[in-house]
Amino acid sequence: MSEALIALHNITFAYPGASRPVFQDFNFQLLPGHHIGLIGPNGCGKTTLLHLIMGLLRPQAGRIVIFGEEVNKEKDFVRVRQKVGLLFQNADDQLFCPTVLEDVAFGPLNQGKSPALAVQIARETMDRLGLTGFEDRVTYKLSGGEKKLVSLATVLAMQPQLLLLDEPTTGLDEHTKHRLIHILKNLEISYMIVSHEHDFLNHTVKECCRVHGHCCQPLPHRAGEEPVSTCKKTVSAPGGEY
Amino acid sequence: MHRLDPRGKIGVAGLFAVLIATAQTYTTILAGLALSLVFLALAGLPLRKVVARLLVVNSFIFFLWLVLPLTYPGDVVWELGPLSATRQGLLFTGLITLKSNAIIIILIALVATVPVITLGQALQNLRLPDKLCHLLLFTYRYLYVFEEEYRRLVQAMKIRGFQPRTNLHTYRSYAYLAAMLLVRSYDRADRVFQAMLCRGFHGRFYSLRTFYWQRRDGTFLAAALLAGAVLFCLEWLKPSLG
Numbered sequence: 203m204s205e206a207l208i209a210l211h212n213i214t215f216a217y218p219g220a221s222r223p224v225f226q227d228f229n230f231q232l233l234p235g236h237h238i239g240l241i242g243p244n245g246c247g248k249t250t251l252l253h254l255i256m257g258l259l260r261p262q263a264g265r266i267v268i269f270g271e272e273v274n275k276e277k278d279f280v281r282v283r284q285k286v287g288l289l290f291q292n293a294d295d296q297l298f299c300p301t302v303l304e305d306v307a308f309g310p311l312n313q314g315k316s317p318a319l320a321v322q323i324a325r326e327t328m329d330r331l332g333l334t335g336f337e338d339r340v341t342y343k344l345s346g347g348e349k350k351l352v353s354l355a356t357v358l359a360m361q362p363q364l365l366l367l368d369e370p371t372t373g374l375d376e377h378t379k380h381r382l383i384h385i386l387k388n389l390e391i392s393y394m395i396v397s398h399e400h401d402f403l404n405h406t407v408k409e410c411c412r413v414h415g416h417c418c419q420p421l422p423h424r425a426g427e428e429p430v431s432t433c434k435k436t437v438s439a440p441g442g443e444y
Numbered sequence: 445m446h447r448l449d450p451r452g453k454i455g456v457a458g459l460f461a462v463l464i465a466t467a468q469t470y471t472t473i474l475a476g477l478a479l480s481l482v483f484l485a486l487a488g489l490p491l492r493k494v495v496a497r498l499l500v501v502n503s504f505i506f507f508l509w510l511v512l513p514l515t516y517p518g519d520v521v522w523e524l525g526p527l528s529a530t531r532q533g534l535l536f537t538g539l540i541t542l543k544s545n546a547i548i549i550i551l552i553a554l555v556a557t558v559p560v561i562t563l564g565q566a567l568q569n570l571r572l573p574d575k576l577c578h579l580l581l582f583t584y585r586y587l588y589v590f591e592e593e594y595r596r597l598v599q600a601m602k603i604r605g606f607q608p609r610t611n612l613h614t615y616r617s618y619a620y621l622a623a624m625l626l627v628r629s630y631d632r633a634d635r636v637f638q639a640m641l642c643r644g645f646h647g648r649f650y651s652l653r654t655f656y657w658q659r660r661d662g663t664f665l666a667a668a669l670l671a672g673a674v675l676f677c678l679e680w681l682k683p684s685l686g
Contacts, residue, residue: 253638256638256641256642258638258641258642280644280646283641283642283643283644284644287642288639288642290635290638290639292635294589294632295632295635295636295638295639296636296639298582298585298586298636298639298640299585300561300564300581300584300585301561303652304652307652308640308643308645308650309643309644311650311652312643312644312645312646312650313644317650317651317652317654320650320652321652340561341585342585342588342589356643357642357643360643360644
């Protein structure tokens, strides 16, 4: 079996001041080439899980192994962020440059690419997402759907090996949702989507799991529907045996 | 005028602002005012807008007219009961009025015609402290977001029947509104920073924009320097000539 892209071992995490931890002895792993949908009620820790992977939050206990390397310090996570892209829930948090082109080129520039190359990558990424001609648009004047697609472009421009999407469909119309589905289906990298929309997940991922305090439970079927045979058990059971 | 390199325009505006601000004689300042009108004519701005802006500035200066002539020591020219206006006071206030208007007109013609985004990049290019330029750009980017947030909060108050009155409830609600805006801004700043970290930000901004210095910029700068030299001679060399 190939090595997990992400493996969380016995993670304990609690927000400061919270009465009980979000995760206690939490175990999870994502295998290469897999597309997973994360579901669960509000506040169950879906976003927290993504932020732990990106190193925006640090667990109180446990080990995080990403691309086979254990990550602990900020320095380690800086490397992780070069390879893992996170699409934030709110595009206004993600887009901060005045113009679209600058925002999309921001990541490649941080990766040390020359301005000319960064612009080229940015343009290519935008073309791929159907955002040709958006270069000089002002980010805050974009529509909600455009903001979301541009945000995705800013993440993909860094050519990540893994993509994490935090409720990407919030506030999108059907048309933009379909564009997003089309884009995701054509991606050649692994991704994980946090979403409440089963319909969207049905189109984009093969497995779904429900986030709990101890593990991500693979979802056998949904209420009132036929069992989803595509949701296989690929993530760890409680106790975390690999 | 609008095709000129913004760096040149900013430099020239700065030069004249300093010259006019430090000048003490009516001759120099009137010459400066004439010059500012030339810039204004070259910029070809709608006069109505310019006058509206000037009215705002002059409404502040109006208060100077109420106070300064009456409190400045010198020869009394006009008396009303215990109040007395001095000739020196009137002259001094007139000087301030002309100075402010000349400088504001120059800024309107040269700096306000540059889009804020370009302004930030030009300032960065002129080696101004990065922090100041980022402050300008981020303020501009998120001003709209905060305004929107403010509107949403006010709407939320309105739809639940809030009407401002002179009572404790109103003051408390406004205090909550202000506090909520502050907290939300802080949270948003946090999330924006996280999103930047995820895209490999490590404390440095790279600019995509390159400014091109062209012949017309050189001509503009040379003409401006010449005019500046004339102002300088009027102010500081005249006494030695006379």
